[in-house]
Amino acid sequence: MWRKNFILDLLFPKFCLGCQKEGDYLCEDCKATLEVSSFHQKYSTGNLADLYFAVSYQKPLIKNLIQKFKYQPFVKELAKTLSSLIIDHFQLMEKLPDFSEFFLIPIPLEKKKLKQRGFNQTEEIAKELLRFLNIQILSNVLIKIKETLPQVELNDEERKENIKGAFCCRDREKVRGRKILLIDDVYTTGSTLEEAAKVLREAGAKEVLGIVVARG
Numbered sequence: 001m002w003r004k005n006f007i008l009d010l011l012f013p014k015f016c017l018g019c020q021k022e023g024d025y026l027c028e029d030c031k032a033t034l035e036v037s038s039f040h041q042k043y044s045t046g047n048l049a050d051l052y053f054a055v056s057y058q059k060p061l062i063k064n065l066i067q068k069f070k071y072q073p074f075v076k077e078l079a080k081t082l083s084s085l086i087i088d089h090f091q092l093m094e095k096l097p098d099f100s101e102f103f104l105i106p107i108p109l110e111k112k113k114l115k116q117r118g119f120n121q122t123e124e125i126a127k128e129l130l131r132f133l134n135i136q137i138l139s140n141v142l143i144k145i146k147e148t149l150p151q152v153e154l155n156d157e158e159r160k161e162n163i164k165g166a167f168c169c170r171d172r173e174k175v176r177g178r179k180i181l182l183i184d185d186v187y188t189t190g191s192t193l194e195e196a197a198k199v200l201r202e203a204g205a206k207e208v209l210g211i212v213v214a215r216g
């Protein structure tokens with residue numbers, strides 16, 4: 001396996017998106033400038049009982065990393081880089097939060113977008129996290145049933161309206177009485193995570209927390 005990766009790296013070398021140094025998408029020096037948070041402060045928005053985030057979304061480098069992941073040419077491998085920030089955040093905390101009773105649910109994409117991109121970026125982050133947290137993922141339980149506009153182009157009120165009714169819980173049995181960790185890439189106004197948490201709570205989830213790479 002290493003041999004294949006070795007050849008791939010020779011053919012398609014990776015460059016740091018911060019300083020263009022060859023090796024990886026984010027070198028250790030540039031990673032340090034992102035200042036991964038070492039503490040957690042409880043943050044609730046109603047249905048979302050708490051939120052964990054690794055870095056601030058203000059830094060141009062993190063915006064660049066997330067945009068390369070979400071928009072063309074869709075660098076799927078950035079899932080590893082971005083989830084490593086979340087893992088670093090947990091490891092820097094004085095005490096690792098106990099997520100042993102939780103199940104991961106990635107924020108879904110609508111079918112059309114999934115087809116276009118070829119992968120769901122939040123699912124790729126979730127796959128990296130489940131190995132570290134040693135918990136299970138619930139795939140295809142929360143689905144996106146409404147096409148929405150990109151949230152970045154909208155104001156607070158428009159975001160809420162845009163995302164309203166966008167999600168549906170397809171399998172209430174899998175959610176009922178369970179604790180859920182919702183995974184998304186960025187948290188800005190929080191309307192996406194709050195709407196998804198509302199749907200899961202209505203489906204019987206006991207508690208819903210959010211984990212994101214960056215918070216605006």
Ligand SMILES: [Zn+2]
Nearest residue numbers: 016019027030
């Ligand atoms: Zn760098």
